[in-house]
Amino acid sequence: MSIRPVLEARAATPTMEGAGVHLHRAFGFHEPQELDPFLLFDDFRNDDPARYAKGFPWHPHRGIETITYVLAGEVDHGDSLGNTGTLGAGDVQWMTAGSGILHQEMPRGNARGQMHGFQLWANLPAAQKMCAPRYQDVSAADIPEVIDDDGTRARVITGEFWGKRGPVDGIASDPQYLDISVPPGRRKVIKVDTYRRSFAYIFAGSGRFADASDPTGVLLEKEVAGREVHIRDASGDRTLVRFGTGDEITVQAGPEGIRFLLVSGAPLDEPVAWHGPIVMNTQDELREALRDLRQGTFIRG
Numbered sequence: 001m002s003i004r005p006v007l008e009a010r011a012a013t014p015t016m017e018g019a020g021v022h023l024h025r026a027f028g029f030h031e032p033q034e035l036d037p038f039l040l041f042d043d044f045r046n047d048d049p050a051r052y053a054k055g056f057p058w059h060p061h062r063g064i065e066t067i068t069y070v071l072a073g074e075v076d077h078g079d080s081l082g083n084t085g086t087l088g089a090g091d092v093q094w095m096t097a098g099s100g101i102l103h104q105e106m107p108r109g110n111a112r113g114q115m116h117g118f119q120l121w122a123n124l125p126a127a128q129k130m131c132a133p134r135y136q137d138v139s140a141a142d143i144p145e146v147i148d149d150d151g152t153r154a155r156v157i158t159g160e161f162w163g164k165r166g167p168v169d170g171i172a173s174d175p176q177y178l179d180i181s182v183p184p185g186r187r188k189v190i191k192v193d194t195y196r197r198s199f200a201y202i203f204a205g206s207g208r209f210a211d212a213s214d215p216t217g218v219l220l221e222k223e224v225a226g227r228e229v230h231i232r233d234a235s236g237d238r239t240l241v242r243f244g245t246g247d248e249i250t251v252q253a254g255p256e257g258i259r260f261l262l263v264s265g266a267p268l269d270e271p272v273a274w275h276g277p278i279v280m281n282t283q284d285e286l287r288e289a290l291r292d293l294r295q296g297t298f299i300r301g
Contacts, residue, residue: 003210004192004246012043012201012238018056021107022046026201026240028121032274035197035242036267037173039064039279040121043203043238044107052115055106060298061097062289063129063279065122065171068093068105069157069179069261073115079103080299083135087117090140092157094168097277098124098131099300100292118201118261122173125268126281130300142167150186155179159264175265182207182253190262191248198249198264200241206254209241 012024021044028040046052068075070087077093078084080102087093089110095103109115124131138157144164146154158166159176166177176196181204182188192198200209241260243249251258272279273286280286292298 002194002246002248004198004243004249006209006241007244008240008242009209010240010242012240017042018059018105019054020051021055022051024238026238029274032123032272033267035199036269037123037175037265038120038197038199038263039123039272039274040119041199041201041240042119043201044119045116045203047109047112047114049109049113049115052107052109056104057106058102058104059277060100060102060293061095061277062100062298063124064097064277065124065173066093066095066097067120067122067157067168067177068095068117069120069177070117073107073109073117075117076106076108077103079133079135081133081135085137087137088140090143092138092143092168093135094138094158094171095135096124096131096133096172098128098133100289100298101133102299118203120177120263121279122171122175122265123268123270123272123279124172126270128172129280129285136168136170138167150188151183152186152188153181173265173268175263178262179259180262181259182251182257184253184255184257186257187250187252189248189250192243192246192262192264194245194247195266196264197267198243198262200243200249200251200260200262202239202241202258202260203237204259205237205257207258207260208252208254209243210250 012026023044026041075087146162156166157177158168
């Protein structure tokens with residue numbers, strides 16, 4: 001057995017997307033090989049509807065899959081295939097854009113105005129870039145949760161873990177996507193396939209992964225005396241941890257426990273030509289996609 005070393009731990013960066021949604025980006029739009037097959041990860045979390053209510057109006061995707069996981073509030077969605085629906089707390093949508101799809105996502109807060117969710121982009125291999133679009137909506141009740149003897153909990157969104165298999169299937173990169181909570185003070189060893197790229201995203205509590213320093217905290221926006229200021233949150237919240245090779249990771253939970261997403265997938269090792277929500281393999285393919293958008297031929301079939 002070999003413990004995966006921590007290559008890097010970094011704070012997610014505040015940014016704005018869509019029609020004015022304030023979010024934090026853990027990675028995206030640079031070094032696409034770094035976490036291949038994953039391209040982008042956003043944490044959209046806010047208690048102020050003015051910072052998210054305008055949402056993500058109609059926009060195109062081609063050549064990728066998007067994974068939306070909602071923890072609080074709701075997200076209304078629709079696409080050019082005629083699909084519509086609402087994701088609630090604990091629900092997941094896995095959308096395969098393939099040859100091209102237009103869709104929108106409009107978040108709504110819960111009774112207290114809180115909205116929290118994540119979106120991950122996974123690349124499609126060249127042979128499947130132009131496959132037929134599809135999507136899978138999975139309700140919270142259909143996502144299995146496993147509780148270990150020490151109280152560690154894992155929601156298995158996709159892949160297999162501790163004898164349970166996630167309900168999302170048929171994904172090109174065959175990923176494992178887990179939502180893991182480790183109780184206060186517990187040390188946990190978690191197996192990860194040696195040949196997969198892997199990262200953790202801490203979004204609650206604090207802790208320490210093997211070969212990494214203790215979290216120093218990340219800058220968060222807070223309102224103090226009517227003014228927006230940035231303060232350092234020592235919880236480790238909104239921290240991306242990127243791992244090297246090995247077949248297990250080790251995490252030591254802090255005094256309030258730790259909750260994180262653990263995501264891994266088989267790298268594609270293919271060239272990437274990227275323009276916003278469109279990801280192809282060559283510049284010629286990218287130019288074709290942009291030409292299709294201009295000419296109204298983006299949606300195939």
